[in-house]
Amino acid sequence: MQSLSAEEIVIIKEIVAKHVGSPGSAIPILQEIQKELGYVSTAFLRQVAELTETPASDLYSIVTFYSQFRLEPLGKNYIQVCHGTACHLAGAERITDSLEHETKTKCGCTSENGEFTLEKVACVGCCSLAPVVNVNGETHGRLTPEKTAKVIENLRNKGNEGNGDVLR
Amino acid sequence: MYYVKVGLASCGIAAGSAAVYERFQQELTPDVTLQPTGCLGMCYCEPLVEVINSTGERYLYGNVTDKDVLRILSTHIRDGNPVTELLVDAPSTSDDDRVYFAKQSRFALQNCGVINPEDIESYFLVRGYEGLKKALLNMSSEQVIREVEQAGLRGRGGAGFPTHLKWTLTRKAAGEQKYIVCNADEGDPGAFMDRSILESDPHSVLEGMLLAGYAIGASKGYIYIRAEYPLAIKRLRTAINQARQHELLGAAVLGSNFAFDIEIREGAGAFVCGEETALLMSIEGKRGMPRFRPPYPAEKGLFGCPTSINNVETLANVPRIIDLGCEAFNRYGTEKSKGTKVFALAGKIKRGGLVEIPMGTTVNELVFSIGGGISTGKAFKAIQTGGPSGGCIPAQLGDTPVDYESLNKIGAIMGSGGLLVMDEDTCMVNLAQYFLTFAREESCGKCSFCRSGTEQMLRILNRITSGMGQLSDLDLLADLGEKIKIGSMCGLGQTVPNPVLTTLKYFRHEYVAHIQDKVCPAKQCKALIDYQVLAADCRSCGICKKSCPVGAIIGEKKQVYTIDSSKCIRCGLCVNSCKFHAIEVFSLPKEVAVCMEVQS
CATH class of the missing domain: 3.10.20.600 (Ubiquitin-like (UB roll))
Structure with a gap:
């Protein structure tokens, strides 16, 4: 099992301490941990369980129920393809195909080299710009497969910048 | 003196309005006041910029880029000549061209795109918190509820339950602690009303919650909002802090003995949490699984206490109903659906x-x-x-x-x-399949009809769209749909068969075409379409061959290209790449397609 670094333990302890005595705070605690550390591993869950005296299985049930939580870290570039109704009609499927092809990553997965994470979402609420893709928190609208390929090319050219802290 | 407003809600920003705003900031002259505002509603021509002159005349510019900023500043603001080609609405616009606004009546959206959502003073200028003052000074809780009853306000989340009834039930329920919850978990794909209100006029929702809290006797409110709306969350936090500073939230609201505070809870991505009992479970820190009603949340809601759950738009209507009186609202609408x-x-x-x-x-x-x-020029x-x-x-x-x-x-x-x-290019079977895919993924799994029923319905639809359907499948779909409605506990299960049932009702012929003729009339379902190069239009440039990700296009330059149907994945990239519109999509009955192949 993954062991936690001293820094991670401090962060988790601080977050949990902020919520002492506040009812129903399991979800906000896990959200803040994900925001700080990028994901919620089972090791993090065990640490929270110990600190809050909650069964780790309860926390695991929360993390697996809500789509926001990730048990694995994100790739360097985080790409969310909107599959809301308007985007669906405007060809979100083709945008996804094109993204999968360009990044060589299956939707819902992170590429082997850790460069891209591809995810489906519904919906980002920018329906009049459909089809829409969120790249590291920035919205790109009115996409075509060609424009999508360019977005990926630009990301590659940008090199190591990645999503940094923007999306966590 | 000029006012310049730039629409800075999420869709404006996605279209590039942040860059426009920055450019205005850089080029600002002393005779111009720049103000960020929220959603002006015309998403189709974002980014939007409004210029208001000293006599109050409004000029609205659409599709503005940062390059247009200098032109607006020099031509319009310095020389007094509006930039006509960018104008989408102006005092000189004829009524025929103003239909977008002329047929609308802005009540809930009244302040959206008018005020600065991050400045409480801007909200005060449009009678912000006057409704609350009126209620606290001159009205009893019952009177507030009666005003809302006479206005005829019904829940805007979808079901249309009368708001005053919900409040009366919660008010009368036994218990010291009561809650008001604002449902901002706008999960329907394709819906962004609540997001726009929260990003453009957050204080009206806070004021609505305060009035609701006063009406039912609650001292605490929660806003349950999707985490996918970061800008709305940020503006709400700002608004809550400002309201606290002005003693509009806290132990003594406006110096009265009414105490009220609001906390934000971010959703974590579950469509079912828009259902009220699931939403409450989520605020309580659990999996968002709906529970059986009764007891209704009005009796036993959040943490077991009486709770009223109201939608964002419902709450945004309340301050104006109280401030201006019920007639301001119920003069709109029909007999049973007011406003x-x-x-x-x-x-x-x-x-x-x-x-x-x-x-x-x-x-x-x-x-x-x-x-x-x-938009496509095709039939509605x-x-x-x-x-x-x-x-x-x-x-x-x-x-x-x-x-x-x-x-x-x-x-x-x-x-x-x-x-x-939707236009004629939309395949209704594909649409039903899309919604059901969504429903299956979002079913919480508690009721077997919803959990397994949606899966079975989806399998049938997948079968139909891939050309393997049978006519008896249609009866099976209808039967299963009705059973899921009856056999599910919450609003999700009770409604998710609707897209299938209504498309079956009104577009049965499309289902039949998919099944009997193996044809997708809208040419959308991948298994039922083919691509071909039109020899007469092909200029043999070879661009399509390059664009094909699977090497399904065969041919050399200066020859007409052909598409190997067995390799083709129907991605449509070649159609997009061809400048001469020489690649056609077709969906023909199988016998006809075979005949054609034999002939060629």
């Missing part, structure tokens, strides 16, 4: 955006007068309201008035306000 409704117009429509119409406006008026008709086929829970309304029922009763009568629902417009 206005906000819709997010999207899909194949020319003027997509956020609109607010009086109840009773017909579908046709909404699509053609306000929305400007179909249907609209879909209410997202995955709603139903489709075919073009031939375009005279249906948009109100709770009329929509229910034809099998659709009002829904929360997502309104999707």
Whole structure:
């Protein structure tokens, strides 16, 4: 099992301490941990369980129920393809195909080299710009497969910048 | 003296309005006051910039880029000549061109795109918190509820339950601690009304919650909002802090003995949490699984206490009803559906955006007068309201008035306000399949009919769209759909068969075409379409061959290219790449297709 670094333990302890005595705070605690550390591993869950005296299985049930939580870290570039109704009609499927092809990553997965994470979402609420893709928190609208390929090319050219802290 | 307002809601920013705003900041002269504002509603021509001159005349510019900023500043503001080619609305615009606004009645959206959402002073200028002052000084809780009753306000989340009844029940329920919860978990794909209100006018929602809290005797409110709306969350936090500083929230609201505070809870991505009991479970820190009602949340809600759960738009209406009186609201609408409704117009429509119409406006008026008709120039086929829970309304029922009763009568629902417009290129079977895919993924799994039923329905639909369906499948779909409705406990299961049932009702012939002829009339279902190069139009440039990701296009330069149907994955990239429109999509009955192949 993954062991936690001293820094991670401090962060988790601080977050949990902020919520002492506040009812129903399991979800906000896990959200803040994900925001700080990028994901919620089972090791993090065990640490929270110990600190809050909650069964780790309860926390695991929360993390697996809500789509926001990730048990694995994100790739360097985080790409969310909107599959809301308007985007669906405007060809979100083709945008996804094109993204999968360009990044060589299956939707819902992170590429082997850790460069891209591809995810489906519904919906980002920018329906009049459909089809829409969120790249590291920035919205790109009115996409075509060609424009999508360019977005990926630009990301590659940008090199190591990645999503940094923007999306966590 | 000029005012310049730039629309800085999420869709404006996505279209590039942040860069426009920055450019104005850099180039600002002392005679111009720059103000960020929220959603102006005309999403179809974002980024939007409004210039208001000293006499109060308004000039609205659309599709503004940062390069246009200097032109607006020099031509309009310095020389006094508006930049006509960018204008979308101006005092000189004829009434015919103003239909987008002329047919709307802005009540809930009144301040959206007018005030600065991050400045409480801006809200004060439009009578902000006057409703609250009036209630605390001159009205009892019962009087507040009576005003809302006389206004005829019904829940804008979709079901249309009378707001005053919900409040009365919660008020009368036994218990010291009561809660008001604002449901901002706008999960319907294709809906963005609540997001726009929260990003553009957050204080009106806070004031609505304060009034609701005063009416039911609650001292605490929660806003449950989707984490996918970071800007709305940020603006709400700012608004809450400002309200606390002005003693509009806290132990003594405006110095009275009414105590009220608001906490934000971010959703974590679960559509079912829009259902009220699931939402409460989520605030309590658990999996968002709905529970059986009764007891209703009004009796036993959040942490076991009486709770009223109201939608964002419902709450945004309340301050104005109290401030201006119920007549200001109920002068709009029909006998049973009072007031206005906000819709997010999207899909194949020319003027997509956020609109607010009086109840009773017909579908046709909404699509053609306000929305400007179909963007693709093709025939209007249907609209879909209410997202995955709603139903489709075919073009031939375009005279249906948009109100709770009329929509229910034809099998659709009002829904929360997502309104999707479809043209003849939309495959209704594919649409039903899309919504059901969504429903299956979002079912919480508690009721077996919803959990397994949606899966089985989806398998049938997948079969039909891949050309393997049988006619008996249609009866099976209808039967299963009805059973899921009866056999599910919460609003999700009870409504998710609707898209399938209404498309079956109004577009049965499309299902039959997929099954009997193996044809997708809209040419969307991948298994039933083929691509071919039109020899007469092909210029043999070879671009299509390059664009094909699977090497299915065969040929050399200076020859007509052909497509190997067995390799083709129907991605459509070649169609897009061909400048000469020489690649055609077709869906033909299998016998005809075979004949054609034999002939060639």
